[in-house]
Amino acid sequence: MGSGIKSCDVKDNQIFILLEKDTFPEVAFKIYKNYDATLDTLHASDEREFQDNFRIYALFSVKPDLFITIATNVDRINPSFRSLTPQIYSANWYEREIREMFGIEPVTHPDPRPLVLYDNWPVDFHPLRKDVEWNATVPSAKTEYPFKRVNGEGTLEIPVGPVHAGIIEPGHFRFSVAGEPIINLEIRLGYVHKGIEKLSETMPYQTGVFLAERISGDNSFSHVTAYCQAVEKIANVDVPGRAKYLRTVFLELERLYNLCRDIAGIALVTSYNVGAMHAYIMQEQIMQLNETLTGSRLLRGINSVGGVKIDISWGGINKIKELLILLKREMDDFVNLVSNLPSLLDRTQNTGILTKTVARDLNLVGPVARASGIDRDVRRDHPYAAYSDLTFKVVTQQRGDVQGRFNVKIGEIYESINIIEQALAKMPDTTIAVEVKEIPKGKIGFSLVEAPRGEAIHWIYSGEGRPFRHKIRDPSFCNWLAMEAAVIGGAGNIVPDFPLINKSMNLSYSGNDL
Amino acid sequence: MFKILKLGRFKKGIITTKYPNEPYRPGENYKGMPVVDPAHCNKVGACAKVCPTGAINVTSTEVIIDIGSCIFCGACEKACPHNAIKLSQKFELSTKVKEHLKVAF
Numbered sequence: 321m322g323s324g325i326k327s328c329d330v331k332d333n334q335i336f337i338l339l340e341k342d343t344f345p346e347v348a349f350k351i352y353k354n355y356d357a358t359l360d361t362l363h364a365s366d367e368r369e370f371q372d373n374f375r376i377y378a379l380f381s382v383k384p385d386l387f388i389t390i391a392t393n394v395d396r397i398n399p400s401f402r403s404l405t406p407q408i409y410s411a412n413w414y415e416r417e418i419r420e421m422f423g424i425e426p427v428t429h430p431d432p433r434p435l436v437l438y439d440n441w442p443v444d445f446h447p448l449r450k451d452v453e454w455n456a457t458v459p460s461a462k463t464e465y466p467f468k469r470v471n472g473e474g475t476l477e478i479p480v481g482p483v484h485a486g487i488i489e490p491g492h493f494r495f496s497v498a499g500e501p502i503i504n505l506e507i508r509l510g511y512v513h514k515g516i517e518k519l520s521e522t523m524p525y526q527t528g529v530f531l532a533e534r535i536s537g538d539n540s541f542s543h544v545t546a547y548c549q550a551v552e553k554i555a556n557v558d559v560p561g562r563a564k565y566l567r568t569v570f571l572e573l574e575r576l577y578n579l580c581r582d583i584a585g586i587a588l589v590t591s592y593n594v595g596a597m598h599a600y601i602m603q604e605q606i607m608q609l610n611e612t613l614t615g616s617r618l619l620r621g622i623n624s625v626g627g628v629k630i631d632i633s634w635g636g637i638n639k640i641k642e643l644l645i646l647l648k649r650e651m652d653d654f655v656n657l658v659s660n661l662p663s664l665l666d667r668t669q670n671t672g673i674l675t676k677t678v679a680r681d682l683n684l685v686g687p688v689a690r691a692s693g694i695d696r697d698v699r700r701d702h703p704y705a706a707y708s709d710l711t712f713k714v715v716t717q718q719r720g721d722v723q724g725r726f727n728v729k730i731g732e733i734y735e736s737i738n739i740i741e742q743a744l745a746k747m748p749d750t751t752i753a754v755e756v757k758e759i760p761k762g763k764i765g766f767s768l769v770e771a772p773r774g775e776a777i778h779w780i781y782s783g784e785g786r787p788f789r790h791k792i793r794d795p796s797f798c799n800w801l802a803m804e805a806a807v808i809g810g811a812g813n814i815v816p817d818f819p820l821i822n823k824s825m826n827l828s829y830s831g832n833d834l
Numbered sequence: 835m836f837k838i839l840k841l842g843r844f845k846k847g848i849i850t851t852k853y854p855n856e857p858y859r860p861g862e863n864y865k866g867m868p869v870v871d872p873a874h875c876n877k878v879g880a881c882a883k884v885c886p887t888g889a890i891n892v893t894s895t896e897v898i899i900d901i902g903s904c905i906f907c908g909a910c911e912k913a914c915p916h917n918a919i920k921l922s923q924k925f926e927l928s929t930k931v932k933e934h935l936k937v938a939f
Contacts, residue, residue, distance in 0.1 A: 527886040530907055601849050615863035615921075621907045629908075630863075 686774020
C-alpha cells in the first residue's frame with residue numbers, strides 16, 4: 321500500500337480505495353491518465369451521522385470491465401476539497417453540483433458558479449445534506465446568475481427560453497452573436513429541479529422503482545433497469561435468465577423508438593417533412609407495440625427489484641418479429657430517401673462539429689460520443705442483462721458533425737433490430753423474477769445502463785430499507801456541455817444551425833435537472 | 835434485384851386513426867383507470883397498503899381512488915385477494931374540476 325491510501329478493497333471487477341484528502345486529486349489524475357479511464361460520476365455523501373465526515377466518491381471505469389472507486393473524507397467544518405477540474409475537465413459540472421447540493425467547496429475550481437438549482441435558491445441552503453428535511457420549505461432569495469458577456473461593437477445577445485415555442489421542457493440559452501455567426505453560447509438549466517435524489521432517500525426500494533421510471537420520460541426503462549440492477553447488486557441477487565432477456569428486449573425497444581424520433585427530428589429541422597413523417601410513423605408503430613405488449617407506451621410498470629413483472633407470450637414474440645421485419649424495410653426506404661438528398665446533406669455536413677479531443681475531455685456519452693470517434697458502449701464494455709450472450713456492432717463515425725450523429729443513430733437502429741431478433745431466438749424458459757428478501761444496510765451498489773442517449777448511472781449506498789444516498793447520472797448531464805462546444809467550435813455555426821445541432825443531440829432537460 | 839423487395843411505392847394505406855371522431859380501443863393489456871367491483875370488494879384495504887402514491891383510500895363503506903395521483907402501475911390489481919380491483923381500458927380521464935378526479939366505488 322502506497323502512502324496516502326487508507327484502505328483498499330477488491331471485489332469481483334470493482335476496486336474501492338479510500339484515500340487521504342491530499343492525495344485524492346493526484347490519484348484521480350493518475351487513474352484517468354494511465355489507464356485511459358472515464359470519470360463516470362463524482363459525488364458527495366453526507367455521512368456525518370456515523371463517521372463524522374462528508375465523503376466524496378469518484379467512480380472510474382476502465383476497459384475491459386473494471387471499475388475503480390476512489391473516496392476521501394471531507395471535514396464537517398468548512399468542508400472543502402481540491403478540485404479535479406484543472407486536470408480532469410469532465411469533473412467540472414459534478415463539482416459545481418457538489419458545491420450547491422452539499423456546500424462542499426471545490427477549491428481552485430475555475431468556474432464556481434451555481435449550476436443545478438434555480439436562481440431564487442439561497443446560497444447557504446444545501447438540499448442534499450441530511451439535516452435538511454425532504455419536504456422543507458426553501459426560503460426565496462434574490463440572486464442573479466452571472467452570465468459570461470461578450471462586449472464590443474456589433475455584438476448582440478440573444479436570450480432564448482426558458483419557455484420555448486414548441487411544447488418542450490424549459491432551458492435558457494444565451495447566445496452572443498456578431499451578425500449571424502455565434503461567438504458564445506451559455507446554457508442555463510435547473511428550471512425543473514425536482515429533488516429526485518432527496519426524494520429517493522425517503523422511499524423504500526419497492527416504491528423507488530416507480531420514482532426511477534419517472535426520472536426522464538422517454539428513458540424510463542433504462543433508468544429503472546439501472547436502479548433495479550444497483551439494488552440487486554447490493555442484495556447480491558442474480559435475476560433469472562428470462563428476466564435478463566426480457567429486460568434486453570425492452571431496453572432495445574426503448575432505444576428503437578427514441579432513435580426513430582431522433583432521426584425524424586433531424587429530418588424535420590432540415591425541413592424535409594416527408595422523411596420525418598416516415599420516421600415518426602416507425603416511432604408510433606413501436607410505441608403502439610409497447611402498449612400492446614405491456615400496456616404502457618413508455619414501458620412503465622414492468623421492471624422490479626429481482627426481475628420483471630410482465631412476460632411476453634408466444635403471440636407477443638411473433639408480433640415483435642413481424643414489426644421488426646417491417647421496420648427493417650421501412651428503414652431501408654428511409655435511408656434511401658435521405659442518403660443522397662442535397663437539401664439535407666447541405667445542412668447536416670460540417671455543422672456542429674465535435675472533435676474527438678473535445679468528446680474525450682468532456683466525457684461525452686452515447687451516440688454523440690460515438691459520432692466523434694469514441695468507441696465506447698456500456699453494452700459491450702461492461703455488459704449487463706443479456707448483452708454478454710449477444711453479438712452486435714458498436715457503430716462509430718469519425719466526422720463528429722450532425723451528419724455523423726445522424727448516421728450513428730441510423731446504424732444503431734439496425735443494430736437494435738439485430739439484438740432484439742437474437743434475444744427473442746435465445747430467450748430461455750425460466751421464471752421471470754426472484755423474491756428479494758433482504759437488502760443489507762451500508763453497502764454500495766451501482767449500475768451502468770446504455771440508455772438511448774448514452775449511459776445512465778445509478779449509484780446507491782444502502783440504508784434502512786431504502787437508499788441512504790442515491791446518485792443518479794443521466795447521460796444528458798454529460799452531453800449538455802457538448803452543445804456549447806458544438807455551437808461555438810468548428811466552422812462558424814450560425815444561429816439557424818442551433819436547432820439542428822440541438823436536435824442531433826436531443827438531450828433531456830428532465831434527466832439533467834434531477 | 836433486391837430493390838424490388840423494398841416497400842417503396844407499395845407503401846399504401848392509412849396510418850392515422852380517426853380519434854376522437856371514432857373511438858380508440860387500446861390493447862387488452864392496457865393500463866387505464868382502476869375500477870373496483872363493489873360486489874367482490876371486502877374493504878380489506880390491501881390495495882391502499884401497496885399503492886406507491888397513496889391514491890387509494892378505503893373506508894368501511896367505499897373505496898375512493900384519486901385518479902390525479904394514480905400512476906397506473908397495477909400494484910393494487912396484484913395485491914387484491916378477491917380480484918375486485920382492475921385496471922380498465924378507460925383512458926379519457928381529463929376533467930376541468932380537480933375534485934372530479936376522486937372517484938368513489
